[in-house]
Amino acid sequence: MQITRRADYGVRTILDVASLDAGDVALTHEVAMRQGIPLPFLAKIVPALTHSGLLRSQRGAGGGISLARRADQITLLEVVEAIDGPLALNMCVLWPEECGRSGVCPVHEVWCDARTALADRLGGTTIADLLRRGEGPGAQEG
Numbered sequence: 001m002q003i004t005r006r007a008d009y010g011v012r013t014i015l016d017v018a019s020l021d022a023g024d025v026a027l028t029h030e031v032a033m034r035q036g037i038p039l040p041f042l043a044k045i046v047p048a049l050t051h052s053g054l055l056r057s058q059r060g061a062g063g064g065i066s067l068a069r070r071a072d073q074i075t076l077l078e079v080v081e082a083i084d085g086p087l088a089l090n091m092c093v094l095w096p097e098e099c100g101r102s103g104v105c106p107v108h109e110v111w112c113d114a115r116t117a118l119a120d121r122l123g124g125t126t127i128a129d130l131l132r133r134g135e136g137p138g139a140q141e142g
Helices: 005-018 028-035 039-051 076-084 108-123 127-135
Strands: 055-058 064-067
Touching: 005 028, 005 039, 005 055, 005 064, 005 076, 005 127, 028 039, 028 064, 039 055, 039 076, 076 108, 076 127
Parallel strands: none
Antiparallel strands: 055 064
């Protein structure tokens, strides 16, 4: 399993905006430049993050994007799912009724356990946690 490029860009966008001083807004073209995200790609990601209640978007003079909630109230899981939808290693994890083998499949429980473990890890990691990691010794820009 691999996180999509869209989700990676979504995480980078949220981290970039979260690193601003309180009350500041980010211009999307500046976020795109700082994070190495193609602007047309970012223009498709911002609405998903806004619709999910993670970003606030303001048009016009003085407009831009800002966090809709504090960084310690936004999880990595929320960002990934805002972009990619619910986590699933296999379709049977989300829709077992659509798999004729769910009741007898020896790997179904493993897929479900792995999904739960990943969701717990991402859901237990806030944007504030990630920002703190970036401030420590040896932190690198990525």
